[in-house]
Amino acid sequence: MGRLVVVSNRLADPRKAAAGGLAVALGETLKRTGGLWFGWSGKIVEDGTPGEGELHVHQAGSVTLAELDLSKEDHDSYYRGYANGVLWPVFHYRLDLANFESGHLGGYRRVNQLFARKLYPLLKPDDIIWIHDYHLIPLAAELRAMGCENRIGFFLHIPLPPPPILAAIPSHEWLIRAMFAYDLVGFQSHLDVQHFAHYVKAEATAESVGANQFRAFNSTVQAEAFPIGIDVADFQRLGRAREARETYETTVKEYSRRRLLIGVDRLDYSKGLPQRIRAFRELLLAYPENRHSATLLQVASPSREDVDAYNDIQHELESLCGSINGDFGDFDWMPIRYIHRTVARKRLPGLYRACAVALVTPLRDGMNLVAKEFVAAQDEEDPGVLVLSRFAGAAEQMPQALMVNPYDTHGTAQVIQQALQMSLGERRERHAALLEGIRKYDVHWWCREFLRTLGEAKQPPSATEQN
Numbered sequence: 158m159g160r161l162v163v164v165s166n167r168l169a170d171p172r173k174a175a176a177g178g179l180a181v182a183l184g185e186t187l188k189r190t191g192g193l194w195f196g197w198s199g200k201i202v203e204d205g206t207p208g209e210g211e212l213h214v215h216q217a218g219s220v221t222l223a224e225l226d227l228s229k230e231d232h233d234s235y236y237r238g239y240a241n242g243v244l245w246p247v248f249h250y251r252l253d254l255a256n257f258e259s260g261h262l263g264g265y266r267r268v269n270q271l272f273a274r275k276l277y278p279l280l281k282p283d284d285i286i287w288i289h290d291y292h293l294i295p296l297a298a299e300l301r302a303m304g305c306e307n308r309i310g311f312f313l314h315i316p317l318p319p320p321p322i323l324a325a326i327p328s329h330e331w332l333i334r335a336m337f338a339y340d341l342v343g344f345q346s347h348l349d350v351q352h353f354a355h356y357v358k359a360e361a362t363a364e365s366v367g368a369n370q371f372r373a374f375n376s377t378v379q380a381e382a383f384p385i386g387i388d389v390a391d392f393q394r395l396g397r398a399r400e401a402r403e404t405y406e407t408t409v410k411e412y413s414r415r416r417l418l419i420g421v422d423r424l425d426y427s428k429g430l431p432q433r434i435r436a437f438r439e440l441l442l443a444y445p446e447n448r449h450s451a452t453l454l455q456v457a458s459p460s461r462e463d464v465d466a467y468n469d470i471q472h473e474l475e476s477l478c479g480s481i482n483g484d485f486g487d488f489d490w491m492p493i494r495y496i497h498r499t500v501a502r503k504r505l506p507g508l509y510r511a512c513a514v515a516l517v518t519p520l521r522d523g524m525n526l527v528a529k530e531f532v533a534a535q536d537e538e539d540p541g542v543l544v545l546s547r548f549a550g551a552a553e554q555m556p557q558a559l560m561v562n563p564y565d566t567h568g569t570a571q572v573i574q575q576a577l578q579m580s581l582g583e584r585r586e587r588h589a590a591l592l593e594g595i596r597k598y599d600v601h602w603w604c605r606e607f608l609r610t611l612g613e614a615k616q617p618p619s620a621t622e623q624n
């Protein structure tokens with residue numbers, strides 16, 4: 158295999174422990190092939206010129222890191238305006254939260270062109286390029302327009318909605334057409350692939366020209382599901398380290414173990430946090446034996462606080478948690494411990510292990526890695542129970558979890574009660590099956606499988622074919 162070139166909005170240093178599984182998995186292949194990782198530096202230049210940015214290239218062992226600064230105007234429209242103000246809500250089925258200001262699309266295109274202009278001179282002919290996520294959908298089309306003939310793959314970390322929702326984006330034809338500049342487009346779930354297939358057949362009159370291959374706009378693209386996993390062994394190692402053990406012990410000591418429930422999410426409207434809190438209130442109402450015992454630890458790590466919809470959800474959550482604690486709490490028991498901060502990654506496995514039930518109940522989620530981390534962190538002899546939304550991509554792969562519809566408050570409360578009462582035998586059986594699945598389809602499998610498929614995908618189109 159040629160050198161791997163990864164492009165994503167942000168870079169993570171694969172050498173840092175806090176980097177997480179994705180950076181570690183990509184980092185391995187990047188190291189092996191002497192690869193290049195390209196992305197935004199995180200720096201916003203207040204008075205910078207739109208469409209321009211300084212590139213900083215440095216070496217981290219055998220890996221080259223290339224980081225690009227963005228002007229404030231570019232960042233506002235590309236990142237805040239279009240990627241997180243249009244694509245994120247619409248791709249999570251939330252048309253009501255999308256802000257379709259046309260200027261933002263211009264910024265999105267401009268930054269993708271800037272990425273292409275700065276990346277293209279760094280490329281070698283046999284590089285394999287892997288572009289990540291909704292920030293960079295048109296990047297391959299921009300590279301092709303400059304004459305790039307390398308193999309280029311794309312992975313969408315978030316869901317792809319069905320055609321009628323996608324078609325609400327004013328520039329949807331352009332956006333999906335841009336996907337045909339890739340040799341391979343990867344999605345989290347089979348449902349996402351189906352949505353892509355339906356869309357391109359109906360809106361782009363694409364033809365199926367082989368298993369998972371679609372032809373339109375004079376180009377052929379392969380679309381497949383590659384459900385992302387975690388590094389199970391690494392997460393379990395983290396769980397055996399001092400910080401996780403200490404967190405486990407102090408948590409178990411402070412609360413009664415079998416009644417602890419946990420939620421760990423970025424504070425995002427896609428994660429279904431208010432619905433989860435309401436289901437927990439319903440649990441206390443419908444099954445009063447849980448009062449004075451069941452405690453929900455909810456970690457909501459701050460995220461995108463400069464986008465309005467995120468402030469609204471923060472206030473909604475604070476008021477919900479406050480009213481439940483006020484209505485049900487007592488001097489010796491509070492039903493909800495709500496933490497609006499980021500917990501150190503080293504402590505997470507200990508926290509997961511101390512809890513009897515995990516509530517992973519997004520309204521929509523590409524995959525959801527918390528579901529997998531919770532399973533990896535459990536004591537196999539006495540494991541906790543995973544309650545999982547049927548609308549998380551993870552649901553396709555984790556059928557042994559207790560499935561819920563997060564919009565159904567009472568139904569979710571019933572399932573939480575079932576989880577709290579599950580026998581040890583059933584908990585072990587479900588957990589063993591879940592663990593086997595996440596071990597088999599871990600993040601290394603994901604990385605290998607995507608790159609193998611990209612390597613075998615149809616020959617890269619010639620530059621002339623693109624016109």
Ligand code: GDG
Nearest residue numbers: 314385422423458498499500501502522523524525526527
């Ligand atoms: C996108 C897609 C897809 C959360 N709070 C804290 C913390 N986290 C960590 C979790 C987990 C990660 O962040 C969250 O991953 P998710 O998969 O749950 O969700 P997104 O951030 O929305 O990620 C998603 C993913 O991409 C990968 O393709 O699964 O569907 O939306 O690892 O542990 N980590 C620390 N403190 C926190 O407070 N240290």
